[in-house]
Amino acid sequence: MALIEIRDLVKKFDRQVVLDGINLDVVEGEVKVVMGTSGCGKSTLLRCINRLVEPSSGTIHFRGQDITGHGVDVRALRQSIGFVFQQFALYRHLTVLDNVTLALRKLRGMSRAEAEEKALHELARLDMADHRDKYPAQTSGGQKQRAALARALAMDPAVVVLDEPTSALDPVMSREVAQLIDRLHRENVTMLCVTHDLLLAGSIADRVTFLDKGVIRAEDTIAHLSKHHPDEQVRAFFGCEENAR
């Protein structure tokens, strides 16, 4: 059974259909990559999974339980899904260490010492222990991304969701993030990543899912999608991206 099973998911904002019948599985231990142009519904899809956005219809099963219905403990669900945002969203008034410990203390009820021990373990795992006393404004984009990832991983989530993890980074830092995701994958961390960065997608997953105007149009290897997919628009997206490389 897949960790996340999405069936016929629809999301409308007023009359605008943003997601139109999405079917997607995320299996434990895999890195699932969803690609698409800006505004295709990628971020909305992620936000439906942890109920930051309420789906209009369809189902999402997380560990076998339908999480779209009433009576779901949404806060517990969110604690099981680590979310890393496009602009990192680190808390500006807290140091890197406090960014990681806050949820452990306030949501998991850990003492400060316990939370710091756990946080330092995660920061060390991502080579961020030396930057623990810095504030977000004192760190680089890549360091912010790693701090955000450490914050998500510290909660021991079942899956880490990455929303455009390289869009705010330069190519060198993007490669670092790709290597980091690859390393976490080898450590058996389940990840769902949405991106329009083909370089990143190619580095972290063999197959990608292509989302266009709220519809999944294709799922295959990047090489196949760019050269052999019957839909010209799909070929154009991956071809253009590949040419850009």
Added chain:
Amino acid sequence: MNFLDIIVLLTQGVGYTVMVTLACSATGLLVGLVAAGMRRLAWFGVIPLLDGFTYVFRGIPVLVLLFLVYFGLPGIGIKVPPLLAMMLSLGLIAGAYLAEVFRGALDSVDAGEILAAQAMGMTRLQILAYIEFPQMLRFAVPGMVNEFTTVLKYSPFAYTVGIPEITKQAMTLASTTLRGIEVYLAVGVLYFAIYRILLIGVQWLERRYRVPGIGLA
């Protein structure tokens, strides 16, 4: 009697002025925080009430509200002590202004950080307490200093309800010595000294809690 003697005589009232200023500022701070927090939480039906509160209390003169509380309420059997009357008039008016200062400062908190906290599973109240308020208070320092200074400058109204603060002492001294210019000049010097001490305290707090990337440079 020289200028220094006048200042020494007037310092008897300094303690009352400081007490009135601190009590009314604390009331304003508490009311402002509660009002801004409730507005942010947007609990059912609370926004029109808060709008009404700020509309009324920002529009009514301090002296009118003070007289209403101190001289009006006893008419319906509620006797209010002088300091409490100041807190319920000047303090509440300061609270209405601070609520607006805090509202603006809360709007400066990055929406992405609030979303990240929601995505982690925090409640709205936790987000307010651990993310929004700590940042908001840093953004709001200039507005808070303005409001506390206004409270200090309105504190002489306390003499009208019998609190012997600096202005009350000055009126007594001026009427007995007939040296109004020196006496009221000395009052100005004392108010300026209190203002400077207040400012030094706020600047110390600001430095103590300063975070790179937030608030004043």
